[in-house]
Amino acid sequence: MVDWNLNVCGRHGHETFAPDEPELRERLRAETPAGEAWRCLRCAAYVVGPPKGSGPADDAPEVPRGPLLRDRRIMRLLAAERVIRGLGLLGLAILVFVFRKSRGDLQTSFNSDLPLLRPLADQIGWNIDSSRIVRGIDSVFSLSEKTLVWIAIGLIAYAVLQFVEGTGLWLMKRWGEYFAVVATSIFLPLEIYDLTEKITVLRVLLFLVNLAAVVWLVWSKRLFGVRGGAAAYHAEHHAESLLTVERAAVTETAGAA
Structure with a gap:
């Protein structure tokens, strides 16, 4: 252990x-x-x-110990996951802007190279004309520049949301815990809808991570009044303090005397 x-x-x-x-x-x-x-x-x-x-003694630093240290490690892991996800979203936003600038050249290259793949596709029994990948690429090329800008802005906004969550969780702030639960819960219905459309390992993994994070934060941090709420949460922190334990021992000794 x-x-x-x-x-x-x-x-x-x-x-x-x-x-x-x-x-x-x-x-x-x-x-x-x-x-x-x-x-x-x-x-x-x-x-x-x-x-x-x-x-x-009242000015002594608050030193997390015992289960609180375990919770701190989990919080840091959640924060790191949020930051990594935010960096990935920023990377996607940059790719969208790059694609927007060079879309004409990319589309010309795609249209000229696609016929070269047909002989190989025919040999392996792949119908390019009905391929979902090819149709998806065509639909991306058909997006307007304004739509691409809004997609990039949405990705950046989502990345900022992840960075704020990560910062609050890493610093072990109470507001960060609430922010993470609310922000993550908002997107859970969308993730469930995505799973009804198509189940992939990545989608299932992200959904389970987000769901576990929400349940764990609400339960262990006693958010929204759960298990006594903020008062019980602060009392738990105070009870874990070594100084609190020793103060109780001093009081008990004095009472016995």
Whole structure:
């Protein structure tokens, strides 16, 4: 089983903090033969050396740990997928603009080269005249310049949408989670319609990724009031904090005394 706390600390270093509150401070500090050591707020291991920060416990940095780190990894993967998809859409938009500029030359070349394929097509039993690929290419050539411009603009707008989603998810922002769910859900009916027209591996894969992302974000991030909503979400984050655990221990010890 993966220990997300140690995994992240091993790659990015430990997070230590010395609170001003004496009792809490002593629970996070220890003396060792090598000198003083402080507990990492993420993995709870003692780290020899001075703390990275100090001050009131309320000013301590929020350090994700446990399941929250796993969620962070999933969020980053979703963000990366959105950015890659956005780059692909931008590439398509550029190709549309290039096609618009050189459409005449491409169409002339296509019309002149197509007859050369007929002997080969006849040998393999391929009817070029009824080919969906050829008809599709012809329909693309028949598009007006204005239509091509609008297609490119639509691709760019969709790419920007993907970049905004990716940014919000990568930065672990609450607005990014809501934005991703709403933006992704809007296109799910269109993806279902595409699947009713024709099922391909790529279409099925993209649909499943988007559907899983929406369900996971709504459930795990408690969006739209699910599982207690924002209040329960922030309480869960607070409960995972090592300082919260140690504060509770200090209070329990004081009460027992």
